[in-house]
Amino acid sequence: MLEYAQFVLAPQIVTGLALGVAVILVALGLTIIFGLLDVINMSHGEFYALGAFIALALGQVGLPFWLLLVAVPVLILPIGYAVERGLIQRVFHSEDRHVTTLLLTFGFGLVLEDALRLTFGPNPFKPETPIRGTIEILGTYLPLYRLFMIVVGGLIIAGTALVVYRTRLGAMVRAAAFDRNMAASLGVPVERVYAGAFAFGVALAGLAGVLLAPIYSVFPTMGRDFILMAFTVIIVGGMGSIGGAVIAGLFLTQVQAIASLYISPVWTDPIVFAIMVLMLMVRPQGLRGRLGHA
Amino acid sequence: MKSLRTSLATLSLAALLGGGAMAAEPIKIGVVTPLSGTYAGIGQQVRWGLELATREVNAAGGIDGRQIELIFEDEEANPAVAVQKAEKLFQVSKVDFLTGTVNSGSTLAVGQLAERSGKLIATTVSFADSITGDKCSPNVFRVNAKAGQQSAALAAWLSKEKPQAKVFYLGPDYEMGRSTVAAFKSNVDRVGGQSLGEVFAPLDSKDYTQYFGQLRASRPQVLYTSVAGNDTVRLFTQLDEFGLLNNLTLLGASGTVTAQNITAIGKAAEGFVTGVGYSAEIDTPANKKFLAAFRAANKADPDLYGADSYGLIFAYKAAVERAKSTDADKVREALRGLKWSTPQGEKTIRAGDHQAEQIMYVVRVSDGKFKIVGQVDGPAAIGPDACTRF
Numbered sequence: 001m002l003e004y005a006q007f008v009l010a011p012q013i014v015t016g017l018a019l020g021v022a023v024i025l026v027a028l029g030l031t032i033i034f035g036l037l038d039v040i041n042m043s044h045g046e047f048y049a050l051g052a053f054i055a056l057a058l059g060q061v062g063l064p065f066w067l068l069l070v071a072v073p074v075l076i077l078p079i080g081y082a083v084e085r086g087l088i089q090r091v092f093h094s095e096d097r098h099v100t101t102l103l104l105t106f107g108f109g110l111v112l113e114d115a116l117r118l119t120f121g122p123n124p125f126k127p128e129t130p131i132r133g134t135i136e137i138l139g140t141y142l143p144l145y146r147l148f149m150i151v152v153g154g155l156i157i158a159g160t161a162l163v164v165y166r167t168r169l170g171a172m173v174r175a176a177a178f179d180r181n182m183a184a185s186l187g188v189p190v191e192r193v194y195a196g197a198f199a200f201g202v203a204l205a206g207l208a209g210v211l212l213a214p215i216y217s218v219f220p221t222m223g224r225d226f227i228l229m230a231f232t233v234i235i236v237g238g239m240g241s242i243g244g245a246v247i248a249g250l251f252l253t254q255v256q257a258i259a260s261l262y263i264s265p266v267w268t269d270p271i272v273f274a275i276m277v278l279m280l281m282v283r284p285q286g287l288r289g290r291l292g293h294a
Numbered sequence: 295m296k297s298l299r300t301s302l303a304t305l306s307l308a309a310l311l312g313g314g315a316m317a318a319e320p321i322k323i324g325v326v327t328p329l330s331g332t333y334a335g336i337g338q339q340v341r342w343g344l345e346l347a348t349r350e351v352n353a354a355g356g357i358d359g360r361q362i363e364l365i366f367e368d369e370e371a372n373p374a375v376a377v378q379k380a381e382k383l384f385q386v387s388k389v390d391f392l393t394g395t396v397n398s399g400s401t402l403a404v405g406q407l408a409e410r411s412g413k414l415i416a417t418t419v420s421f422a423d424s425i426t427g428d429k430c431s432p433n434v435f436r437v438n439a440k441a442g443q444q445s446a447a448l449a450a451w452l453s454k455e456k457p458q459a460k461v462f463y464l465g466p467d468y469e470m471g472r473s474t475v476a477a478f479k480s481n482v483d484r485v486g487g488q489s490l491g492e493v494f495a496p497l498d499s500k501d502y503t504q505y506f507g508q509l510r511a512s513r514p515q516v517l518y519t520s521v522a523g524n525d526t527v528r529l530f531t532q533l534d535e536f537g538l539l540n541n542l543t544l545l546g547a548s549g550t551v552t553a554q555n556i557t558a559i560g561k562a563a564e565g566f567v568t569g570v571g572y573s574a575e576i577d578t579p580a581n582k583k584f585l586a587a588f589r590a591a592n593k594a595d596p597d598l599y600g601a602d603s604y605g606l607i608f609a610y611k612a613a614v615e616r617a618k619s620t621d622a623d624k625v626r627e628a629l630r631g632l633k634w635s636t637p638q639g640e641k642t643i644r645a646g647d648h649q650a651e652q653i654m655y656v657v658r659v660s661d662g663k664f665k666i667v668g669q670v671d672g673p674a675a676i677g678p679d680a681c682t683r684f
Binding site: 003004007008009010011012015016018019123124125126129132133134141143145146215216217219225226256257260261264265266269 | 467493494495496498499500501503504505506507508510511523524527528531532535536537554555558559560
């Protein structure tokens with residue numbers, strides 16, 4: 001019994017935690033973009049892939065991993081800004097905004113994925129893990145890099161929440177989300193706030209790409225890996241809520257981790273999606289309210 | 295419309311007359327193989343192997359004085375497309391023989407079509423045991439090693455290197471994964487190994503760490519896996535990351551580690567062992583000659599698919615010369631029990647199930663390259679004849 005807890009249950013929970021942090025990192029940008037712009041960014045997964053590939057390319061010319069953690073999001077910021085101003089902004093004001101922006105970002109994601117395939121080829125790459133070795137905690141082994149990812153991921157999530165909820169910039173963002181016209185009339189540069197928030201959201205996805213590349217390897221279709229789970233997390237957590245995404249992300253990955261011990265792992269996805277369906281039926285707004293509203 | 299039909303009829307009549315007038319009509323071999331899509335790399339090898347052998351045979355006077363003509367069609371690794379293209383080759387191009395199918399489903403489907411059309415086909419790639427097992431067909435031959443032969447070779451190596459090994463199995467959760475694990479497991483049981491447990495992970499799994507708890511708790515000496523492509527990259531590097539590769543021998547299917555993913559897996563692939571029907575490392579004059587010709591023609595090394603496809607042309611040549619005809623029934627009789635030489639040594643087609651018997655090699659990754667570490671004789675690897683239809 002003790003051996004079961006030590007060898008099977010505990011590692012499952014801990015690696016589930018690492019996966020949870022990974023999912024939240026991808027979902028974080030998605031939920032901010034939805035909460036603020038009311039845009040469902042279907043190209044989010046491809047920005048995650050873009051981050052991983054930029055890190056791969058820069059890593060090959062000799063940039064150290066620690067620098068990439070800063071350089072890659074900084075490089076993606078202007079790309080995200082340009083995509084929002086150049087593409088999304090143009091269809092943003094149409095009557096059926098949800099459909100047009102969804103199709104636009106979906107199409108952009110396809111283009112990005114094919115561009116990555118043409119540039120780097122279809123075969124996978126595996127960047128060297130920056131921290132090697134494992135640590136033993138109460139008889140449970142955890143790779144140091146996963147521990148690092150949990151800590152750094154946690155810091156990024158906390159930092160993002162801090163910026164959104166505790167700074168003047170964040171207040172502007174939340175004001176623009178709550179009432180676009182009122183915020184504009186009070187002097188908030190709404191258009192730039194929107195583009196900036198989109199850029200920030202996709203830069204977070206890129207950062208997740210850098211952080212997760214050594215664990216999950218890098219290939220053009222990697223963007224599809226997390227995107228379903230990330231959408232589920234923000235639906236259950238409440239679209240636009242950072243706190244909700246954290247709670248839902250940790251909860252759903254633990255459900256998967258524990259359930260896969262007792263049933264075939266193939267069936268853990270249906271369980272997670274069933275939770276999402278239940279949530280949509282019982283409490284469609286999700287666990288927590290939208291950005292700027294709670 | 296009418297005039298079109300008339301002119302078509304005239305044309306085909308002219309073609310018939312023209313054909314009859316020619317001295318020695320070429321023997322047409324249809325090749326339905328993936329030339330685009332995920333399996334395009336395999337189709338490329340099939341094409342290179344067949345074309346090289348055809349050039350050699352034609353240069354030496356062809357088959358009974360008749361030249362070989364290859365006609366390619368793209369099957370897109372999709373059984374439905376394969377059947378359509380095969381039908382076209384049988385009906386329109388009137389091919390004498392057909393090969394090239396990669397996807398096991400395509401081979402089975404095209405095999406049924408061949409039976410209805412009274413033609414013969416051979417696969418040089420498909421692994422599924424059922425093709426020459428419970429779904430065998432009198433019109434289908436296989437000249438490459440099936441999954442069972444690969445497993446048998448690997449199990450024989452295992453019983454010698456690690457007698458009574460404790461084995462854990464991890465396969466992708468679909469037909470191929472479950473059948474490869476089952477095949478290897480029965481071989482392990484046969485050689486006295488101990489099976490500790492098995493898990494089946496969804497295809498395209500992100501994270502295999504959720505199975506590592508069970509893996510660690512059962513303390514295996516050997517992990518057998520049949521995941522492929524990028525799944526192998528993730529599984530192996532995550533095993534490495536969790537420090538599980540120490541004192542663990544990794545075994546797998548021959549599609550698990552390939553030229554496509556070996557660089558990405560890197561150091562974690564070191565020591566991986568698999569059973570295959572061909573390796574460029576085979577040190578015989580026949581293989582050295584083949585290697586040199588293949589490299590000169592294609593600027594690349596042959597893999598098992600290229601070598602097995604190359605060998606097929608010589609089997610067909612021998613059979614047609616023995617039958618003195620390209621008639622399906624006569625060639626079938628000639629192919630049954632046929633012995634012929636290939637780059638990897640002599641192969642024999644077993645009459646009872648149309649499966650080629652051949653020496654199987656065990657190869658291990660060292661310094662990022664496959665090296666031969668053992669071999670198993672043909673009769674020991676092929677296993678019992680499970681075909682009951684003929």
